[in-house]
Amino acid sequence: MAESGSKxxxxxxxxxxxxxxxxxxxxxxxAEAILASGxxxxxALEVVDLLNNAASAQRDGVIAxxxxxxxxxxxPRKIIGDLKDVPKILSALGLQ
Amino acid sequence: MENRLQVERQLRExxxxxxxxxxxxxDAIIMINSEGLVVFxxxxxxxxxxxxxxxxxxxxxxxxxxxxxxxxxxxxxxSGEMGSAEMRVVQTWLNQEPVYIASLRDTTERxxxxxxxxxxxxxxxxAAESVHVTDxxxxxxxxxxxxxxxxxxxxxxxxxxxAGFLRPYDESKETYREMWEQVLAGKTWxxxxxxxxxxxxxxxxxASVSPVWDAEGEIASxxxxxxxxxxxxxxxxxxxxxxxxxAIGTLAGGIAHDFNNILSAIIGYSELTQRNLPPESDDWxxxxxxxxxxxxxxxxxxQILAFSRQSEEEFRPIELHLIVNEVFKLLRSSLPSSIEMHxxxxxxxxxxxxxxxxxxxxxxxxxxxxxAMAEDGGELSLAFExxxxxxxxxxxxxxxxxxxxxxxxxSDTGHGIPPTVLDRVFEPYFTTKEKGKGTGxxxxxxxxxxxxxxxxVSVESRVEKGTTFSVFIPLADLEAAESKTAEYExxxxxxxxxxxxxxxxxxxxxxxxxxxEGLGYRVEVFTDSLEALERFRADPDRVDLVITDMTMPRMTxxxxxxxxxxxxxxxxxxxxxxxxERIDEPRARELGxxxxxxxxxxxxxxxxxxxxxxxxxxYFV
Numbered sequence: 192m193a194e195s196g197s198k199x200x201x202x203x204x205x206x207x208x209x210x211x212x213x214x215x216x217x218x219x220x221x222a223e224a225i226l227a228s229g230x231x232x233x234x235a236l237e238v239v240d241l242l243n244n245a246a247s248a249q250r251d252g253v254i255a256x257x258x259x260x261x262x263x264x265x266x267p268r269k270i271i272g273d274l275k276d277v278p279k280i281l282s283a284l285g286l287q
Numbered sequence: 288m289e290n291r292l293q294v295e296r297q298l299r300e301x302x303x304x305x306x307x308x309x310x311x312x313x314d315a316i317i318m319i320n321s322e323g324l325v326v327f328x329x330x331x332x333x334x335x336x337x338x339x340x341x342x343x344x345x346x347x348x349x350x351x352x353x354x355x356x357x358x359x360x361x362x363x364x365x366s367g368e369m370g371s372a373e374m375r376v377v378q379t380w381l382n383q384e385p386v387y388i389a390s391l392r393d394t395t396e397r398x399x400x401x402x403x404x405x406x407x408x409x410x411x412x413x414a415a416e417s418v419h420v421t422d423x424x425x426x427x428x429x430x431x432x433x434x435x436x437x438x439x440x441x442x443x444x445x446x447x448x449x450a451g452f453l454r455p456y457d458e459s460k461e462t463y464r465e466m467w468e469q470v471l472a473g474k475t476w477x478x479x480x481x482x483x484x485x486x487x488x489x490x491x492x493x494a495s496v497s498p499v500w501d502a503e504g505e506i507a508s509x510x511x512x513x514x515x516x517x518x519x520x521x522x523x524x525x526x527x528x529x530x531x532x533x534a535i536g537t538l539a540g541g542i543a544h545d546f547n548n549i550l551s552a553i554i555g556y557s558e559l560t561q562r563n564l565p566p567e568s569d570d571w572x573x574x575x576x577x578x579x580x581x582x583x584x585x586x587x588x589x590q591i592l593a594f595s596r597q598s599e600e601e602f603r604p605i606e607l608h609l610i611v612n613e614v615f616k617l618l619r620s621s622l623p624s625s626i627e628m629h630x631x632x633x634x635x636x637x638x639x640x641x642x643x644x645x646x647x648x649x650x651x652x653x654x655x656x657x658x659a660m661a662e663d664g665g666e667l668s669l670a671f672e673x674x675x676x677x678x679x680x681x682x683x684x685x686x687x688x689x690x691x692x693x694x695x696x697x698s699d700t701g702h703g704i705p706p707t708v709l710d711r712v713f714e715p716y717f718t719t720k721e722k723g724k725g726t727g728x729x730x731x732x733x734x735x736x737x738x739x740x741x742x743x744v745s746v747e748s749r750v751e752k753g754t755t756f757s758v759f760i761p762l763a764d765l766e767a768a769e770s771k772t773a774e775y776e777x778x779x780x781x782x783x784x785x786x787x788x789x790x791x792x793x794x795x796x797x798x799x800x801x802x803x804e805g806l807g808y809r810v811e812v813f814t815d816s817l818e819a820l821e822r823f824r825a826d827p828d829r830v831d832l833v834i835t836d837m838t839m840p841r842m843t844x845x846x847x848x849x850x851x852x853x854x855x856x857x858x859x860x861x862x863x864x865x866x867x868e869r870i871d872e873p874r875a876r877e878l879g880x881x882x883x884x885x886x887x888x889x890x891x892x893x894x895x896x897x898x899x900x901x902x903x904x905x906y907f908v
Contacts, residue, residue, distance in 0.1 A: 269348075272374055
C-alpha cells in the first residue's frame with residue numbers, strides 16, 4: 192500500500208489494513224475523511240499493509256485490521272473496527 | 288456466618304456458571320478496559336487470534352468501534368492466511384470503570400464460501416454457453432445471459448415458463464422423454480436439440496442435461512447447458528451437400544466422357560452411311576433422324592460436362608450486365624403476357640468468365656422461373672448489381688477470393704419449392720417438373736457453371752409464394768480486367784457485309800439467316816455444300832465472309848472451306864462444329880480457316896466473331 196504522508200506534517204495517523212481489497216479501500220477512504228475533518232491538519236496518513244509489514248504490526252501491537260493508530264502528540268490511541276463515523280472516531284482519538 | 292458462607296458459595300457457583308458459559312461460547316470473547324488493554328479473553332479467543340491467553344490478556348488491542356450492530360475485521364492467522372470475524376461490541380461498567388466486551392464470530396469459512404459462490408455465479412453469468420435450471424416439472428427457475436442470446440427470450444420472460452416452449456412442433460417427443468428418464472435416473476443426458484427462437488427462427492444446440500441434488504440427496508432440479516451449434520450444423524450440411532455434388536459430378540463427368548465417344552461413333556458412322564444413300568430416300572431420312580437424336584444426346588452430355596465442370600472453359604472479362612439485359616429482352620418478347628417482368632439491372636465491373644456459360648446460367652434460371660408460373664402467371668424479377676460481401680459471408684457461401692461480387696437475383700411468384708426437396712434442386716436429374724417438361728439438368732448446370740466461376744448459388748423458396756435464386760460471381764481482378772475488357776466488344780454489333788451461310792439442316796440455316804439479317808448483314812443461305820461452292824466459284828468477290836457447318840453430306844465443311852480458300856485465299860471462313868467434332872487448331876490454321884465455333888450458335892458470340900473477322904483481325908477463336 193502506498194504511503195500518502197507528507198513530510199511537512201509533524202504527526203502520523205497510521206492505518207493498518209490487509210491487502211488491497213474492497214475492505215482495505217473503504218478503510219483508507221474513511222481515514223482520509225477523518226483527516227479532512229479539519230481537526231487533524233497536522234497529521235499525515237500512513238497506510239500500512241499488515242500482510243507485507245508483520246514486523247511493524249508486531250511493534251505497534253496490531254492483531255487485527257482495520258486498525259487506526261495515533262502515536263502522538265499526547266497519549267497514543269488505537270482504534271479497531273468501523274471507521275466511517277467521523278465524530279465517533281475523533282472522540283475515540285481524544286480530539287473532540 | 289453460615290449465611291455469609293452460603294452467599295459466597297452461591298456467588299462462586301454463579302461465577303462458575305457464567306465462566307462456563309463464556310468459556311464454552313463458540314464466539315471469541317474479549318474484555319477491553321478504558322486504556323484499550325485486553326483484561327479477559329475466553330478459550331475461543333485464544334485459538335481465534337492464535338495467541339496464548341496469558342499473552343493475549345494485557346495486549347493493547349485498541350478501542351473497538353462498530354458502525355451498526357456489527358462490523359467486519361480481519362485477523363492474520365499463523366498459517367499466513369487471513370481470517371475474518373464479525374465483531375459485536377457492548378460497553379458496560381466494571382468496578383465503576385467503563386469496559387468493552389467484544390464478541391467475535393469467525394466468518395472465515397462463510398466468506399470463502401460466499402466468494403466461491405460469487406465466482407461461480409459470475410462464471411455462469413459470463414459463460415458463452417447457455418445455462419438454465421429447471422425444476423422437476425421442467426419449469427425454468429434460472430437462465431443466464433447466453434440463454435437470451437441463443438433463444439431470444441429474456442431471462443425475465445423465461446423464468447417460470449415451461450422449457451418445452453423452446454421445442455419445435457416437429458421435434459420428436461421421444462428425445463425429450465429419453466432425456467428426462469436419464470435425469471430422473473441420476474444420469475447426464477447429452478445430445479443435439481433443435482429449438483425455436485422468440486422471433487420464430489430455428490436454432491440448434493449441443494446440450495447436456497444433468498440432475499442437481501439437494502442437501503437431502505434428492506434430485507431437486509436439472510441444469511441444462513447448451514452450446515449454439517447452428518452455424519456448425521449449417522456448415523456441416525453444406526459440406527455434405529458439396530461432397531455429394533462433387534461425387535455426382537465426378538461420376539457423371541466420367542460417364543459423360545465415355546458416352547461422348549460412343550455418340551461420336553454413332554454420329555460419325557451414321558453420317559458415313561448417309562453419304563452412300565440416295566438423298567431424300569426413306570433410309571437417308573431414317574439415318575438423319577438417328578444423327579438428329581444423337582446430337583440431342585450430345586447436348587445433354589455437354590450439359591453434364593458443364594455441371595461436372597469438365598468442359599473446356601475459356602475465361603475472359605465479361606460485362607455480365609449485357610448478357611443479363613440480353614436475356615431479359617429475349618424473354619420479354621417470348622414469355623406470355625400473363626407473366627409480368629421487372630428488372631433492376633445495374634452496370635457492373637466485369638467478371639472473368641465464359642460468356643456462353645454465363646448466358647446459359649441466366650437463361651436456365653429465367654426459364655425455370657417462367658415454368659414455375661406457366662399455369663397461373665405471376666411476376667418474374669431480374670436484378671443485377673455489385674455487392675460487397677463480408678469475409679464470413681464469402682466463407683459461408685464458399686466463394687472464391689475477391690474484393691467484391693456481382694449478384695444476380697432471379698425471383699418468381701410461382702408455386703415455390705417444398706422445403707423437403709429444396710436441398711436437392713441442384714442435383715442432376717432431380718426435377719419436380721412433369722415428365723417431358725424438364726431434364727432435371729438445368730439447375731445442376733447452373734450450379735456447375737457458377738462454381739466453375741468461383742461463385743455460388745443459393746435458393747430461397749416458400750410454397751405458393753415463390754422462389755428466389757441468388758448467384759454470386761467474383762469480380763475480375765481489376766488491373767488484369769481493364770487491359771482485356773478493351774478488347775471486349777458489344778456482343779451484338781452488326782454490319783452490312785455479304786455473308787454466305789452453309790448448313791444442311793434447313794431449320795438451322797433459316798434461323799441463322801434471321802439472326803444475321805437482324806444484325807444488318809446481307810445473307811445467302813445454302814443447305815447443300817456443293818451448291819454453295821458453285822455459287823462462290825461464280826462470283827467469289829461478292830462474298831465477304833463464309834460460315835459453314837462442319838458435318839454435311841456430299842462435302843464436309845472443312846473440305847468446302849479448303850475449296851473456297853483455294854479460289855480466294857483471303858476469304859474469312861468460320862467453321863461450325865459440334866462438341867465432339869472439333870478439329871484441332873493446327874489443322875484449321877493449315878486450311879486457312881480463321882475461326883471455329885461450337886454449336887449451337889449463340890447470337891452474341893457469332894456476332895462478335897463475324898465483326899472481328901470482317902474488321903480484318905487475324906483472329907482465331
